[in-house]
Amino acid sequence: MQTQQATNGSNQAPPHPSVKNGVSNGTSNGHDHVYSQSNEDIVRIIGQHLTSMGLTKSVSTLMEESGCRMDHPVASRFRDHVMEGDWTNANIDLQQLKGLLEWPESLVEMQFHLLEQKYLEQLEEGNVIEALSTLRHELTPLNHKTARVHQLSGYIMCATGDQVREQAGWRGKESRVDLMEVLQQFLPASVMLPNDLLPKPTTAVWIVHAKRSSAFFVFSIDFQICVSE
Numbered sequence: 016m017q018t019q020q021a022t023n024g025s026n027q028a029p030p031h032p033s034v035k036n037g038v039s040n041g042t043s044n045g046h047d048h049v050y051s052q053s054n055e056d057i058v059r060i061i062g063q064h065l066t067s068m069g070l071t072k073s074v075s076t077l078m079e080e081s082g083c084r085m086d087h088p089v090a091s092r093f094r095d096h097v098m099e100g101d102w103t104n105a106n107i108d109l110q111q112l113k114g115l116l117e118w119p120e121s122l123v124e125m126q127f128h129l130l131e132q133k134y135l136e137q138l139e140e141g142n143v144i145e146a147l148s149t150l151r152h153e154l155t156p157l158n159h160k161t162a163r164v165h166q167l168s169g170y171i172m173c174a175t176g177d178q179v180r181e182q183a184g185w186r187g188k189e190s191r192v193d194l195m196e197v198l199q200q201f202l203p204a205s206v207m208l209p210n211d212l213l214p215k216p217t218t219a220v221w222i223v224h225a226k227r228s229s230a231f232f233v234f235s236i237d238f239q240i241c242v243s244e
Contacts, residue, residue, distance in 0.1 A: 050081065056204075058083045063208050087115065090207040097198065098191050102133040112202065121201040123159050130154045132194050134167060139176040139187055146171065 050058070058081045065074045066085070078085060085091070093108035106129060113122050130153050137146035150171075154164055173179045180187055199209055 050083070055081075055083050059085055059208055086208060087112075087206045090115075090202060093198075094195060094207070097129070097195050100133075100136060100188065100191065102129060105129055112206070115203065115206050116201060117203050118201070123157055125198055125201055127154070127157055127159050128194060128197055130157075131163075131167065132191065135170070135179060135183055135185055136188060138170055138173060138179045141176070143171065 058077065062074045062077050062083070062085050065071075065077070074085070077083075086094075089108055089111045093105060093112060096102075096105035096108055106126065109122070109125055109129065113119060116122060130149060134146050134149045134154060137143075137149060150164070150168060154167070167183075170179055170182055173182060176187070179185070186193070199207055
């Protein structure tokens with residue numbers, strides 16, 4: 016007697032329980048091996064370092080072969096939009112990331128940082144009317160850091176971009192990098208890796224403690240990796 020197998024039209028197995036926050040440790044191509052969280056973290060950290068070296072093809076190969084992702088897709092778009100100064104789309108991305116924040120109340124703080132950068136860039140470029148609109152209709156309604164909002168309003172009187180940068184202690188568009196580093200602090204590492212997890216080459220040995228487990232990774236200067244679990 017034949018047993019009829021129920022199917023939903025696909026022979027694919029259900030997602031592995033290690034899929035978290037949209038970042039899957041997946042399986043490597045051609046293999047049914049599922050990586051532990053610690054091994055996935057190592058792959059992502061190495062991928063981040065290769066990216067900083069400009070070895071994008073190597074990163075693509077590493078991610079494809081391992082089945083890992085560097086960052087959550089929305090987090091990647093968010094970073095790109097921030098670095099491009101596309102504040103409208105950056106805010107849309109941020110709303111989509113709300114459910115992935117470790118502390119949902121951090122959303123207002125992140126919005127404030129985005130709008131502060133947007134406002135200062137508008138002033139730097141001499142777009143005073145647009146800056147006023149951002150201040151009145153976007154920053155002020157957040158009801159957040161009112162003392163800082165009052166301070167920001169004073170920069171309206173700056174006659175040049177140089178004055179804005181000097182009075183605000185701000186680096187202009189270059190400070191988008193600083194902004195992104197601040198914003199990353201609100202996102203779990205599973206969603207977006209913090210920058211520069213691998214220390215500088217001048218250090219002989221480094222230890223990076225895994226947040227979610229008792230594992231620790233020792234990275235030596237020649238990138239040999241020892242894992243203890």
